[in-house]
Amino acid sequence: MPLRPKLAMLYERERNNAMLDIVTPESDAAASMWSGVVRHLHITPRAFLPMREMRELTLVAGKGIEGDRYMVGREEGFYSPKPEEGRQITLFEFETLIALKRDHDIDLGVDEHRRNVTTVGVPLTHLVGKQFWLGETLLEATRLSIPCRHIEEITGKSIFDPLINRSGLNCKILQGGIVRVGDVVRSMQ
Amino acid sequence: MMAAMTVKTVVDDIADGGAGIKVFTLVDPDRWELPPFKPGAHIDVHLANGLIRTYSLCNDPTDNKRYVLAVKREADGRGGSIYLHDEIKRGGVIGVSLPRGGVPLPSHLTGFAFIAGGIGVTPFLSVAAHLRRIGRNDFVLHVISRGPPPLADMLAPLLQSGHVVIHDTWAGPRPDIVQLVGRPLADALIACCGPVSMIDAFEQASCDWPAVHVHVERFVAPPLPVDPQARAYVLALARSGQEIAVAAGESMLLDVPASCCGGICGACKVEWLQGEPVHRDRALSPAERERSLLVCVAGSASERLVLDL
Numbered sequence A: 001m002p003l004r005p006k007l008a009m010l011y012e013r014e015r016n017n018a019m020l021d022i023v024t025p026e027s028d029a030a031a032s033m034w035s036g037v038v039r040h041l042h043i044t045p046r047a048f049l050p051m052r053e054m055r056e057l058t059l060v061a062g063k064g065i066e067g068d069r070y071m072v073g074r075e076e077g078f079y080s081p082k083p084e085e086g087r088q089i090t091l092f093e094f095e096t097l098i099a100l101k102r103d104h105d106i107d108l109g110v111d112e113h114r115r116n117v118t119t120v121g122v123p124l125t126h127l128v129g130k131q132f133w134l135g136e137t138l139l140e141a142t143r144l145s146i147p148c149r150h151i152e153e154i155t156g157k158s159i160f161d162p163l164i165n166r167s168g169l170n171c172k173i174l175q176g177g178i179v180r181v182g183d184v185v186r187s188m189q
Numbered sequence B: 001m002m003a004a005m006t007v008k009t010v011v012d013d014i015a016d017g018g019a020g021i022k023v024f025t026l027v028d029p030d031r032w033e034l035p036p037f038k039p040g041a042h043i044d045v046h047l048a049n050g051l052i053r054t055y056s057l058c059n060d061p062t063d064n065k066r067y068v069l070a071v072k073r074e075a076d077g078r079g080g081s082i083y084l085h086d087e088i089k090r091g092g093v094i095g096v097s098l099p100r101g102g103v104p105l106p107s108h109l110t111g112f113a114f115i116a117g118g119i120g121v122t123p124f125l126s127v128a129a130h131l132r133r134i135g136r137n138d139f140v141l142h143v144i145s146r147g148p149p150p151l152a153d154m155l156a157p158l159l160q161s162g163h164v165v166i167h168d169t170w171a172g173p174r175p176d177i178v179q180l181v182g183r184p185l186a187d188a189l190i191a192c193c194g195p196v197s198m199i200d201a202f203e204q205a206s207c208d209w210p211a212v213h214v215h216v217e218r219f220v221a222p223p224l225p226v227d228p229q230a231r232a233y234v235l236a237l238a239r240s241g242q243e244i245a246v247a248a249g250e251s252m253l254l255d256v257p258a259s260c261c262g263g264i265c266g267a268c269k270v271e272w273l274q275g276e277p278v279h280r281d282r283a284l285s286p287a288e289r290e291r292s293l294l295v296c297v298a299g300s301a302s303e304r305l306v307l308d309l
């Protein structure tokens, strides 16, 4: 796959740096060959209600997740008055929960971060603007999620600050289907 | 900021609680689990006529698909209970706040005594249900009432198990609160909910007790962000000519788009014209702060703050 011009420029600059000439576009491409797994799935039909753990979710392209608050046509989420394609499905790294415990001694449950999919081994923050497979479904990441103050009210935990820049990923659904716990998440590259 | 969003509930049942009391059962429209609550917690009920009233939840927190409220019709009250009694029907939709508060029940304590005046029994019904479920039987609930106690159906199982003492002041003498409170104990907790006069008597009687072992159930407003510097001010909107009073520590109630509500995303940015904003955000550069502020977190150091709205 051809490198985007900006990236090519970066490589050019790096090639001129003798210390870094061991890094090649090929080795970098290898570094983006990640794959991860779906560890938990959650939905809730309305703002503030607890997230319910599901074994599988039905994703509808361009719309959202069946039964979830942000499904187009349902619009019962906290942010529904501000519609946005990227709310069709949201993802969160399990690794962030581990980091919250390690760095801040905060126990945050998989049902408390309020995103739909909890992944393991997926570099979510690297995927903005990219497409990737979630099981049999295809997603496109629109932006990083932003933590929201009302999550502190719901959980009673001071997690707004620790979640800045690692609050998950907003995505739109390009190709729908069923996503199950244990499904593989893989890059389009 | 956007108007306070509420948890949408539907009235699933209205039962007679005796003594002018109605027991409302609120559920999610899809019978989803409701936001969790602690034993003895309370919620604000947002009524269609604009009134907001606070009521204790009477049920066990593990009964997590229902909020059960007991409301006494106060004919000379401020109108909330009359509205609930007279206007609310089964199937009606009611918005409620997230539950707040609750009676602290540290597990290392070896006894709990609760003193309730009339309808003040409601938080302790939730507490008692919780304690019994976790196998703690070391509690007693004193209910002081004029005439037969309220919510007899809900009290019946507790009466049967010997956890309730009824003090009917029509049938007998008024109990001495000092006696009910007793001498301070290092390993017990006492709590009270009832009319102001009873709470005053309780606080006096318990002044020798360690403060952490004394709980008074008051319906408290949601906590405001802690900022000792915060002041009240007037928000003037230059374009619309509107003037809005903002209380100390309150956020500006403006209808601007918001997202994070925590001063990091910039969604609620507006331009300010005069005054001295207190920014508190983590998104704007010093240069941007010269002209803009983030509505969700900003306050004012001046008496008046003028916005370009």
Ligand code: FES
Pocket (backbone or CB within 6 Å): B257, B258, B259, B260, B261, B262, B263, B264, B265, B266, B267, B268, B269, B283, B294, B295, B296, B297
């Ligand atoms: S809503 Fe995000 S900064 Fe105000």
